[in-house]
Amino acid sequence: MSKAEIPAELPKLSAQHRGEILEQLWRLEESAGPTGREETLLNEAQAAYDAHPSTGTPWSEVEARLRKRT
Numbered sequence: 691m692s693k694a695e696i697p698a699e700l701p702k703l704s705a706q707h708r709g710e711i712l713e714q715l716w717r718l719e720e721s722a723g724p725t726g727r728e729e730t731l732l733n734e735a736q737a738a739y740d741a742h743p744s745t746g747t748p749w750s751e752v753e754a755r756l757r758k759r760t
Contacts, residue, residue: 739746
């Protein structure tokens with residue numbers, strides 16, 4: 691199967707199978723680490739937080755908001 695054919699085949703899969711593929715993709719991405727651009731964005735965000743920590747939000751609150759969306 692070519693790379694171009696894969697996106698066309700995904701809608702044909704069950705929700706469970708798409709979920710399994712998504713989990714596999716996330717594991718691959720996490721093991722690869724951030725790209726150069728992502729690293730730059732993370733460093734910029736950290737610098738902004740370090741300069742003004744009171745503007746940040748604790749991870750527990752961010753996670754709770756994200757979980758409400760799904």
